[in-house]
Amino acid sequence: MGKVTLADVARRAGVSLASTSRALNGQVASAATVEKVHRAAAELGYIPDSSARSLRTRRTGQLAFAVADIGNPVYVEMMREIESVVAAEGYRLVVSRTGDADATLDLVRDLNRGYVDGLILSPLRVAPALVEALEQSAVPTVVVGRLPEDARVDTVMADSEGGVALAVDHLVRTGARRIAFLNGPAETTPGRARATGFRAATADRPEVVTGEFHAEDFTIDAGYAAATQMFSAETAEWDAVIAVNDLVGIGTLHAAHESGLAVPEDVAVVGMDNTSLADVCHPGLTSVDLGSVARGRKAAQLLLARMDDPALAARAVRVPPFLQERGSTVSAQTSPHTNDLAERRAR
């Protein structure tokens, strides 16, 4: 038996192709026709063909989620949430890597092949050409991350600045005075935003000594390497390190351990993203939750809304951050104001 087509069903039901299609798709049709057609379809084991339908309707029932590295837990968590939202609406999810800037551009251009109805993109770097391509694109897209103010593209943003401020507040309140920010690549969108946040949050605190360092990548290994170097430098000792993300934060934890620094007693560490890794490592990594799951959900909802009405004005949604305290920082409760670190340093 070959493939069962709609024509086969029509023949068996004894009605026209058009009526068969309508009956199956819940369009106008008499009860009798609907019944005949459904029975015929069931008997034949008819299954509609995606490609044919897509060609006609110009809709694929697919959405794409594109990120630089799906290995990063923060993207995995985002993807899970996106998948569950869009699956509920009957969409499949295609995963893509963005790779470098050129690859991202190619990806966006490729959308015009029409293999997906929409895209959720979380780029690490945003070139003007990308913004333009997104604005030109006929395929609805929402960007998870930051775009230029005037970009006519839906975006959902974390509040990195506010998030870093939470970390700084917490550290200062628990006694840290010399705080290092261990960034990833600085020319990335998250790298820039978080560095900006760090400067803003420390600018009005003359009592705080700051430093900025860079890991070559947003990974544990890169974080470890950079932190090791940072800790071995003669120039300064740090009470606390704010890492650009949890992976770099965990690398920092390892480096501290190997350098003989106790966490949080000798040095406190704060990560960002509050991924499941932060709970697993030892000590637990205090981390700024930038709402990755909420961002995923919001992005999916924005995308579905825009596909529903492409005329909608571009929206920018911000998801608020919060600080998840764990063992890698001194608890604010046990050391309210007259704090451990200050005391230790005094001795």
Place this chain on the structure above:
Amino acid sequence: MGKVTLADVARRAGVSLASTSRALNGQVASAATVEKVHRAAAELGYIPDSSARSLRTRRTGQLAFAVADIGNPVYVEMMREIESVVAAEGYRLVVSRTGDADATLDLVRDLNRGYVDGLILSPLRVAPALVEALEQSAVPTVVVGRLPEDARVDTVMADSEGGVALAVDHLVRTGARRIAFLNGPAETTPGRARATGFRAATADRPEVVTGEFHAEDFTIDAGYAAATQMFSAETAEWDAVIAVNDLVGIGTLHAAHESGLAVPEDVAVVGMDNTSLADVCHPGLTSVDLGSVARGRKAAQLLLARMDDPALAARAVRVPPFLQERGSTVSAQTSPHTNDLAERRAR
């Protein structure tokens, strides 16, 4: 400007539709035609339409990867590898959840809609109906996991039995005599295989006392709950715990910590899958590497090969395991034969 179609390109290039298609797809065509067509396509910004091509060629350029929970790092690692192998061949990857048994069956039936050219499936439970559906399916599929011996479906298997044996060997060699196996749900394929392996590996060791326990799920939380109960039981003390996977193993680590048991001194813990989590937790989790990355690669290769030649006989590939030692077990070197645990117990 509306959508640019092949017909537009043909008109502009001044050649027929067929020649245009051939020129663009690298079929027979004179150099002059190729040149004209390519220029016209470039000038018009022509981008071929996926749906139309798929309808004609019966190929989508898409493959699906379906697992129960993409949140489990072992599946993420597998997916990354699969994505990178198939992307190199020009395929996109669609992710799906298998959900329960019915959902998995629906998924396989859905393949006949023709939205993907192939499927890599890693089911937690394998019902006869699923095997049948896979054998019937016109869409090439490879299963990562175990199927009945006579199933005519490509499979790539971990050697769970061998893997558990490695863990048992290591533990016994380092002094453990009372070894518990903390399984997940027993009626799952991995649950069953690993339990079988545990029994086989301990059967010929009369000196070893064994026990089997169950976490309600393959997660950290479920592992933690089950291990807590296990450690608090009056009936027995365990020298070592083999966890069904890293997540359950990490839950066990937490439970041990909370129960005041030092790892590995009081109790050694071994996980399975050797995910990146095993490196992050503290102490590092000794883990049986079941070759998830290699399995992903193999699965992708098998699938591509089968799509190339559907007549191929079903193949079953096994990926060998190895043990990655970390801090959660006593090192075999420091305690060669006359071991720590035995000594401790003697005192």
Place this chain on the structure above:
DNA sequence: GTGAAAGCGCTAACAT
């Protein structure tokens, strides 16, 4: 409410 017919954009015979 139903049927006939057109056609989505492309590829692949087939004929030249």
Place this chain on the structure above:
DNA sequence: ATGTTAGCGCTTTCAC
């Protein structure tokens, strides 16, 4: 090497 033509399987006017 090139052009003509016939669909792939489906949805959707349009007329009845």
